[in-house]
Amino acid sequence: MNLLGFPADLAASMAAVVVVYLTLAHAPLLIALIFAFKPQRLQRPWLFALVCCALSYGLLVLAFTLLAVPLGALSIFVMPMWNFAGYYEQFPPLGWFAQGLEVISxxxxxxxxxxxxxxxxxxxxxxARVWNNVVTAARRLPSSIA
Structure with missing residues (x-):
């Protein structure tokens, strides 16, 4: 039996890989929900999940940007000149770095x-360790600030 032109076992394997990939890609939200709805339930669990998700993806985007921008500029502006000057042949690890950067990009x-x-x-x-204290402190703020 074929499913979308693939044998059934291969299609099932591809579907399993997709499910694992998407589950891990959404892990910040899923993990935050697990922490929020544990038996020792946190106050305002949906807000906790939203804040954790925003902080997680924000940290990831910051790290990705701090790596991608300088390495992208290096590969666009500097590395072609090194290649033209013949530095890759003179110093092979530089060529390996360029190939690795291409694979990663x-x-x-x-x-x-x-x-x-x-x-x-x-x-x-x-x-999760400090969330209940944060919520309690936020409730004590004057209404003009909150």
């Missing part, structure tokens, strides 16, 4: 869910 999205899961767990675990 082409296939970075395959590894994206792993940092999503790690950062999502880190943010949720750190914020």
């Amino acid at each position: 082409r296939w970075w999205w395959l590894g994206w869910p792993i940092p999503c899961a790690i950062v999502g767990w880190w943010v949720a675990s750190r914020l």
Whole structure:
């Protein structure tokens, strides 16, 4: 039996890979929801999940930008001149670096869910420890500020 032109076992394997990839890519939200609705339930669990998700993706975008912008500028403006000057032949690790940078710039999205899961767990675990205190302090603010 074929499913979309693929054998059934291959189609099932591809579907499983997609499910795992999407689950890990949405890990900051899923992990935050797990922390929020544990038996020791946090106050305002949906707000906790939203804040954790925003902090997680914000940290990921910051890290990605801090890496992508300088390395992109290096690969666009500097590395072609090094190649033209023959530095890749004179110093082979420089050529390996250029090839590695090309591979990473082409296939970075395959590894994206792993940092999503790690950062999502880190943010949720750190914020869960102090979340009830944050909510209590926010309720004590004067109404003109809150």
